[in-house]
Amino acid sequence: MEIRSAVAASFVLLLLSLSSFLKLSAGAELFSWQCYNGSSYKENGTYQSNVRSLLASLAANASRSQSLFATTVVGTSSDTVWGLGLCRRDITNGTECESCLALAPVVAFGSGDYCKGVKDVSIFYDRCIVRYSPHDFLTSPDNRQVQSRGPSKEAVIPHDAANRYDALMVSLAVALAKSAAFNTTSRYATGVMVSDQGFTTNASDDVVRTIYGLVQCTPRGPCLECLQGLVDGMKFNGSVGGHIFGIWCNIRFEKQVFYDGSPMLNLIAPPPTPPSSPLPYGTTDGTRWRQRAATVSTIVLGVAVILLSITVVFLWRNKATTQLSYQEDGDDPESLLFDLTTLRRATDNFAQENKLGHGGFGAVYKGVLPHGREIAVKRLDKASGQGLKELRNELLLVAKLKHNNLTKLLGVCLKGEEKLLVYEYLPNRSLDTFLFAPEIEKRLLLSWEIRFRIIYGTARGLLYLHEDSQIKIIHRDLKASNILLDTDMNPKISDFGLARLFNSDKPSTTTGQVVGTLGYMAPEYAVLGHLSVKIDVYRFGVLVLEIVTGRKNTDAFEESSAGESGTLLNYVWDQWSKGTALATMDPMLECMVAEEGEVMKCVHLGLLCVQENPADRPTMLEVLVMLHGHASSFVAPSKPAFTFTFASSTDDIVLSASDPGVQSASATPSVNEMSVSEFEPR
Known part of the structure; x- marks a missing residue:
């Protein structure tokens, strides 16, 4: 019996070894x-x-x-x-x-x-x-320059059926692309398309009835957009399989199963219908996407030209009204003018149920345009004495900015007392609605992969503002409620009402008007009014530590071992000094097996960004390099700057007594679920 058991065990090990060998092969x-x-x-x-x-x-x-x-x-x-x-x-x-x-x-x-x-x-x-x-x-992440295509050459569908076969592969690819894009955990999808009518190949005994497909994106970068770019270029000329390999995403098809596990999607091919007007050979759904996009682009361009002409006439005839001229460079915004009636209909006359939030600027509403596009509308409070300057500032700055990690401005509406900005609508709203949500289910949606992607994307957006855009900008109000999330949970920086231009030849200046949100303010800015890109780096560091810990910077913590007030920065620094930095990690991440090395790297990076001396903080370019590198190569951080003392209510924050001229201010957490600024202190 023992000999039989030993033989059986050896046989099992042999099978396992053979399986591993085949997989590696x-x-x-x-x-x-x-x-x-x-x-x-x-x-x-x-x-x-x-x-x-x-x-x-x-x-x-x-x-x-x-x-x-x-x-x-x-x-x-x-x-x-x-x-x-x-x-x-x-x-x-x-x-x-x-x-x-x-x-x-x-x-x-x-x-x-x-x-x-x-x-x-x-x-x-x-x-x-x-x-x-x-x-x-x-x-x-640009997939075009690193694309490699290599269709399989095992068998070929005859010319008369090749177009339909390619169309089925495109249909499967589109379904898989959407599935992978919405699967933010793995960004991967497999599927099978089954056809009732088989496709005969050049091999006489070979009839293809199934198409197996796989798509995958990297954890970073826009997934759906990347895969759509590959689908647009799909053309296998009747090959029963093939692959399009890019660095940031890839697609593969075969007539037999080539991946492990069951297909995630099971699709049935529609029966063939004779076309009334045949398309040229090789035309697929991907090609149609391009044709439709070209047609729509032509129409939109024509409409934009007409509306821009109307805008010029409108502004010329209304010189007596509020002008949005930019005092620093004299440019006018190249924005699309929206009709007030259209925006009223889109938001159901600014109905309360469409309200996303309210802040210093005014209210933000969700709307749907007649052609179905969802929008977010910022509406300046009519009775508000503030906000007009911020509206003008935001319109003129954001109209010049184009980046995947910045919210997209669609247009403006100026009609009597109504002053509105129209933005793309982002269904997942703002980061704080997930990160600080009381519902555990919402917080569990922020896996470590998504959190790291948010940190990475936000860093890219800030780098663009500081160094790569045609105008150099300091945001001044970066915070969790101003990081909006698209359908793939990619971050987009919003709310440029407090943004300031800066001269790259003179990177530091002083302002007499300190604005923003307490808890995110760098000390040299809050106390002395010193303005530089390093105040955005400080805010980014606070945001990173909030993302890692799942705690607001306004939360009350126990007093540190050094007897200092219990703030988020002091808490993280105290744990870092003890060598227990992982203890600061959001407990939600423990349920999702976070990458401890990346968590430690982000804690280290966050502490480097909130150092007291601005010169010691890294630039956003250095931040991006560090996000790609190893924490072992980072310099040691110094003690964080700026502490707060908490009043009886955890919502009331008072600056430490380093400047009696700065007044106390309420730091009520954001509830807007969209993009709103808090204007304090003045």
Whole structure:
């Protein structure tokens, strides 16, 4: 009996080993690679050494990551290399992921027709993707430049049925893209399309009735937009399968199952209908998207030109009314003028049930335009003595800004006493409605992957404002309620009513009007009125610590070990000093297996951003580099600046007695669920 048991156990181990071997063999299939010529490195030089370190780091970090994804930056100056690694989500353990990514050096350094000596390389295996480059491609997820297509050549659908087969693949791709985009945890979807009428291939005994598909996005970057870009370009010319591999998202189809697990989506192909007017061969739903987009763009452009002409006439005839001229550079906003009647109908005459929130500017309402587009309308309070300047400021600044992590301004309406701004509507509203929600179900929606994505996207938005936009801007009111979330939970910075331009040649100035929200104010700004991009960095640091801890900066904490007042910053610093920084992590994250290394990195980064000396705080460019790097390379933070003392009510905050000229102010938490500023102190 013991011999039989031993034999059985050995047989089971043999089967398990064989299964693992087969999986690794499948993962080892090299689909494609791209060597971007234009720069090369010397063998055994610093850049090559950095690439080796980077590839090893990617394999190790991605295998330990819940999302099977990692980014890394190695080196300095001209030898810096940026890298990304992603494994397919049907991989069940980190060992398989690491084994796949560990094959990248074969392409990077191996002999043969590979990429030896090339600085910029993309590698596509069956179950993993690797890219490294001397350029920082991580800050701008652009899938077009790193796309690799390679349709399968096993079998081909005859010409007369190829168009319909390609259309079914597009239909499946669109369904999978939507599923992956809404699955914010994995950004991955698999599915099968079953057709009652089979497709005969060039192989006489081969009839295809099913199409298996898979799509995947990286945990960062716009997922649906990325996949739609790939779908728009799909054209397999009757091939029964194929793949479109990009760095930030990818699509694959086959006539047989090629992924592990059951399909997430099961679709039935509609019966074929003879077209009344045949489309040109190769036209698919993706092509139609482009055709419709071109038509709509032409119509919108024509309407925009007409409405802009009306706007000029309107403003010329109403010089006696309030003008929105920009005093610093004299530019006028290039915005679309909305009709008041249209906005009244869209918001049901600003009905209370459509109200999203109310703040210093006025109320914010949800609306639906006649063609179905949802909008958010900011309405200046008629009786308010403040807000007109902020409206003008926001209109003139935001009209010049275009970035994925900034809210999009759609237009303006000025009619009598009504002054309104129209924005894109973001259904998930603001970060604080999830992060500080009393309902556990809402807070559980903020997994660590989503929180890190929010931190990363917010950093990108601020970097754009500080360095990359045509006008350099200090936001001055960054906070959780001013971070709006789109359908994929990607962050968009909103509310530019308090924003200020700055001269990059003179990065620091002094203001006599200190505005914003207490708890997020840098000390040099709140006390002395010193204005620089570092006050936004300070706010970003506070926001990062709120995201990690799930606590408001206005919450009351126990007194620190040093006997100082219990604020969020003091609490985190106290735990950091004790070596127990992970104790600050939001308990909700413990239920979702957060990446401890990334949590520690964000705590470290947050503390660096809230240091007392502005010169010690990193720039937003340095912040982004650190988000890609390892905390072990960070400098040690100094003690956070600025403390608060709490009155009897936790909602009343008083600045510490460093400046008797600054008045106390209420810091009532935001309840707007949209974009609102708090204007205090004046």
